[in-house]
Amino acid sequence: MPPTVPLLVMRDIDKRFQGVRALSAASLDVNPGEIMALVGQNGAGKSTLIKVLTGAYSRDGGAITFGGEPVDFGSPQEAQRCGISTIYQEINLVPFRSVAENICLGRERRRHGFLDWKAMNAEATELLRRFDVEIDVRRPLIEFSTAIQQMVAIARAVSFKARLVIMDEPTSSLDEREVAVLFDVMRQLRAEGVAVIFISHRLDELYQVCDRVTVMRDGRTVMASRLAEVDKLHLISAMLGRDLETVRSHTTGFSAATAKAGAEVLSAEGLQIGRRVRDARVEVKSGQIVGLAGLLGSGRTETARAIFGADPPDAGTIRLLGNEVQLREPSAAIALGVGYCSEDRKAEGIVPDMSVRENITLAILPRLVRMGVVDEARQRAAVDKFMKRLAIKASSVEQKVRELSGGNQQKVLLARWLCTDPKLLILDEPTRGIDVGAKAEIQSLIRELADQGLGVLMISSELEEIVEGADRVFVLSDGRTVADLPHAHANAAAIMTAMAHEDPGATGEPAGG
């Protein structure tokens, strides 16, 4: 054991919410210049522990020492002044202000009483260059991609001379190149003696960059170890608290297809949408799960939205159930038997203040109406059926959907589409940000639905999900479909190769041809 003094020691942390135990004797130790992975299912207490640390919540018991001193921060701002910076999942910066302003917010440079823009712009540019980001820092933040915004958030944290940087799922909106850049940044922070707490649902990422791992379950710390000494399977079993035997068989909840693919439900060809999608092709047959793979920004979501009529394509043909269609609104696609679960559950999926019942029946409601009045008996029947079938956990159907866990919210959204009895279901990142247990449940459900004849188009950034789940895989790169792989050939290597290299046909064409 090296003779270093731990930077952060959290011991016996207790936290209750209205009598319900959220943390129970939880602990966390972080050494200087160390990248600590913090993992656990949704509701395991990771976020609560972090919020107790940064003073967003007060603790009911336990002690925290930071840099050898006992601390008790009253607010995240106070924690930040003392050297703990947090980067949240949802980027909380000021969208319409410039990148430089966002980085310097709260400690603006002044000269003769005026803001010294030149110095701030130079500082921001310099900070971002360290992370290989070369942008015009005078432009408003909102003009840049989520990935860039994330880098800005990190640059801001670093600029506060942080000794500990907490990253809450920073990679969920980044593509692989950007993740690689982020990891370089983390390693650089480590080299400078800054400690990092890294929260992520993607276990593979942890092994690439983290030194140690702390596993939480049900509000307790159940494991803290050097990451090199635990394999992925042990990690999962520690998170789930299940026997190794039950998780060993496969890493996702997908099983092989039992039914044969049927008639074509979707065929889209030559899709062009703005500059993001140039020549996309995808086909789905009934009873089939078709994976749509590609890096972030490859045009997967745009393609899906075009098929659903949310953003009509500029060119190309879309055939649904054998008929060529030109959809201008999602309602038209829904009428034809198409459903679409957006990747952004909060912004485009749930209606947070509505009940579980209303969220489930949002899409089918026009069909549950007699003379404009909702037939509540039929509504309840539909809701009850899918609450049971999907095992949605809620205190009642009248509970507001925002109070549910991410996994249950996702099930509610699936139920919303399933009760419309769709022929084609487009799922954009169906298991993003969901704990491992619910994830496996949702994956096995998707397979079950396909076996009953549903055509599924599944976008996923997780290779395991595509490799194990999809019967056929289309790979998009830079807005073009560059590969069409049957299940047997759709291994991780083939998909990554396709993502990395454009297919010869596309590269041979002259630009604009």
Place this chain on the structure above:
Amino acid sequence: MADAPTFVQKSASLDVLAFLRRYAALTSLLVLLAFNFAVTPHFASWQTLNVNLTQVATIVIVSVGMTLVIATAGIDLSVGSLMAIAGALAPLIFLSPFGVAHPMLGNVLAFIASVAAAGLLGAFNGWFITRFQVQPIVGTLVMFIAGRGIGQVLTNGNLQVFHNPTFQFIGLGRILGVPVQVIVMLIVVALAAWALRRTLFGRQILSVGGNERAARLSGVPVNRVKRWVYTISGLLAGVAGLIVISINSSSDANQVGLGMELDAIAAVAVGGTPFTGGQASVVGSLIGALLIQLLRYTLLANGVPDAAALVVKGAIIAGAVWSQNRGKRA
């Protein structure tokens, strides 16, 4: 397995607090009523009730439309101006040679045409906001400014004085001793409260306000729903405008509905409908309007000047918003 903990259990004392917070406006109204019964002379009379209800009826009718608009996360600043237009149009019709020659037809036409005109201008608000993706506060500001101008142009800026008992029945008439506008108010409130809860349109209003993008992706015709709520708000403003001119026996496009948009918004705010959309209480807006009205009456009846009453009105709105925020955080 280990899902996020759901907080179902609450102690009884918390429930009482939560109840008071949720029904802060209603509780305040009851307290104020009790106060008046004890202190204000001649409060417990049929006349007091009628005076208060008559005065509040137009505010309630307009605030019902406002509640629907606010439920979609919008706002309608044009209601006062639309009242003025409807109020200017109706006398023009029933005082015209045609209206004088055919009084019955003239009155019916005056009523329908002026309310429809206000509805059409409301529909224009909705079209403008959805077509050009303008923020509602800006979109309806256009009609707020232009509308009163239209009203004055229609009447050349003249005060129209009239005596037309048939038409004025809506503002002066009584059915079984109850003023007609109070009956209209109650019907509008009941209908809107029912529609918001039970009809497809009502649920679509709330889903648009609750999460517009999600609503669109679930097939809700977002723009159509918005156009309709502004149309309804315009129609109700038209009805309110006719009630006001009937009470006054005159129509002054400069005065009718002046400041009504703010009174209606205040009633909605006090009634507990959040301005972020997605949740709405029509009955809450009724209670909010009653509370503001009764407070003003109480102060006046006990010798406090009207100017001071305005300050108190501001204070209740602040209090209502404060209690809403407390309720949310709990």
